[in-house]
Amino acid sequence: MGAANLKGVGSPDNAGEMGFSLSESTQGGGIATRVCRKMIDIAFAEKCIHRVMIRGARANHRSRAIAERLGFTFEGFQREAAFLHGEYYDLAVYSILAHEWEDAPKGH
Numbered sequence: 001m002g003a004a005n006l007k008g009v010g011s012p013d014n015a016g017e018m019g020f021s022l023s024e025s026t027q028g029g030g031i032a033t034r035v036c037r038k039m040i041d042i043a044f045a046e047k048c049i050h051r052v053m054i055r056g057a058r059a060n061h062r063s064r065a066i067a068e069r070l071g072f073t074f075e076g077f078q079r080e081a082a083f084l085h086g087e088y089y090d091l092a093v094y095s096i097l098a099h100e101w102e103d104a105p106k107g108h
Contacts, residue, residue, distance in 0.1 A: 032066055
């Protein structure tokens with residue numbers, strides 16, 4: 001099982017932040033990449049978003065690989081920006097702009 005969302009639709013700066021998660025049993029099959037690709041298509045084509053951002057834990061290489069596979073640009077780390085299970089974690093920040101999405105990789 002899993003979930004995906006896009007926050008910020010309708011914001012004054014036309015930017016959204018995508019989030020996603022999958023149970024361990026469903027990871028590794030490309031589901032998250034395909035779902036994210038479709039949501040980004042909708043964000044740019046139908047919701048007129050200008051910028052989509054993905055943030056993931058520095059050590060979460062699978063989530064970071066999804067952003068990279070989709071053609072997002074790595075912007076840097078937000079230090080100790082997430083608090084989970086009693087600990088602070090650095091977040092890797094990725095983004096893509098509407099005009100960049102047109103040229104982004106479309107494979108699986």
